[in-house]
Amino acid sequence: MNPEERMERIERALGTLAQVQSVHAENLGQLIGAVNVHVDWSHAAIGELTTTISKFVEGSDARMRRIEENLDALIRAITAEHSNGHRSN
Numbered sequence: 001m002n003p004e005e006r007m008e009r010i011e012r013a014l015g016t017l018a019q020v021q022s023v024h025a026e027n028l029g030q031l032i033g034a035v036n037v038h039v040d041w042s043h044a045a046i047g048e049l050t051t052t053i054s055k056f057v058e059g060s061d062a063r064m065r066r067i068e069e070n071l072d073a074l075i076r077a078i079t080a081e082h083s084n085g086h087r088s089n
Contacts, residue, residue, distance in 0.1 A: 001009075
């Protein structure tokens, strides 16, 4: 193989390599775009989950306060009923 043939072969190989790198760069760009979409979706999902959990905790706190108030009222009613007609020693 003479030097001109070698140079042509090298040029073809470099041209092929440049095409492959171009395709690779395009694929990498698409992959990065897909990852960004997934990350954005994940952030949104985590935000919604956090909001839902916060609302649940607030609601359960309110329910617990009501239960405590009802329990206190029940204890007072039972105590009043129990002490009604009974003398303390």
